[in-house]
Amino acid sequence: MQFRLTPQRMLILKLLKKDTTHPSAEDVYKVAKKNFPNISFKTVYNTLQVLQDNRLIQELIIDRRKKRYCPDPKPHHHIICTECNKVVDVHLKFNTRLNEKRAEGFKITGSKVTFYGVCPECNMTV
Amino acid sequence: MQFRLTPQRMLILKLLKKDTTHPSAEDVYKVAKKNFPNISFKTVYNTLQVLQDNRLIQELIIDRRKKRYCPDPKPHHHIICTECNKVVDVHLKFNTRLNEKRAEGFKITGSKVTFYGVCPECNMTV
DNA sequence: ATTTAATTTACAATTATTGTAATATGATAA
């Protein structure tokens, strides 16, 4: 697959790369519209998929309600706030090797650690 | 909250407890209908929520497409097949403690390890 | 310049889940 780095795609990639909040597609769409008022939601989804296919970003399965995107394609872990769904990176290596027997016959390709907790902001407002 | 163990709820709990496939709400609904042909999808969702609130089962955020339910309320980990979304348990303890600094100010309440891989069945069909 | 493939857009459709409100159930009190 040859993929074109169109102005829309260039913008979205640039936006993502400087955003550490792990935005949703809607978040990206809202910001992108400031530069391309006519950009469609579908283009945002398409672009996020293309960038993901090309290992420039990664999609997270961490927020029950919506997909979230991370500008860092390298494997790493996350903490999610159970109150406000804020997501932050954890750049640490954990020893989570599974031996043959415990892998239940699966061919393991990777693993992710997800931490659940309450963020500083949500901790304040009790 | 006082919760009634109605026939519908009793059935759903019983079904779940003997199902190790981490079924979706729809999966549960389909099986439940064999015993209660008039049971509504909403009752299934309500029941799954009630059982979860009462720590009898747990809901997993692991499958992009739908909620999945696990009959074991105790913390444990999972492997998910990236081909067919099959989920199996991993009953092992991993050392994933985060020190104060790495927790980014979050009050950590728990953590989960998710393994990604290809299940034996999907491995066959290549 | 012409052809061709990729991309964007508007818009519709899908899918899982949640909301609403009427009815039914069943526990408790009179």
Place this chain on the structure above:
DNA sequence: TTATCATATTACAATAATTGTAAATTAAAT
């Protein structure tokens, strides 16, 4: 027992995120 009252179930509608379709646009390749 019968009346009362909270809880649960159901049918049905609504929501929200995402995906599908197809026409129009863009830009690469010939």
